[in-house]
Amino acid sequence: MNKEALTVMIADDDGTMRSLLAMVLKDHGYRDFVYAADGQQAVELIRTGSAALGLAFLDIDMPGFTGLEVLALARQLRPGCACIIVSAHSAVENVMAAIRGGAAGFVVKPYSAQRIAEVLLKIERESLS
Structure with a gap:
């Protein structure tokens, strides 16, 4: 997994949580982020976002679509994207x-x-196995 070439989506309706998670991920070498403030934005990023989208942190309780609904769509449209539910x-x-x-x-x-x-x-x- 090439962290520098990977886009990470952080989908959470709490802006503070999005910022904190991005800081932690930056400390681990991740550099490219896209953010969703609700489930609808997360769905749009899954559908139309960067081809490099390979990691997603999805809050389970978001307006629009839940993290579990976004997860189901991601599994269909981006099977290589690792999704973590938060x-x-x-x-x-x-x-x-x-x-x-x-x-x-x-x-x-x-x-x-x-x-x-x-x-x-x-x-x-x-990802290495």
Whole structure:
């Protein structure tokens, strides 16, 4: 996975969360970001965004479309894009729905930089195999 050539989408209706996640990802070598403030914007980025879109962090609870709905579309239109669901609600149903839907990971808010690093490492390892 070439981090410099990869576009990362951060879809979250909370601007502070988008900014914090981008800072953590920059610390891990990611450089190109697109942002969605709601599910509709995330869907448009999945449909028409850069061909380099290869990693997406999707808040589960967004106006317009949920993160799980965006995940389903991403699996169809961008099967090579690793999607991580982010949620303040770690209910077993949410985690299981994300995994069944093909998410590469699930991160509970508020997340730590360490937890994001763990998910990134998992995705990077899987892309090498």
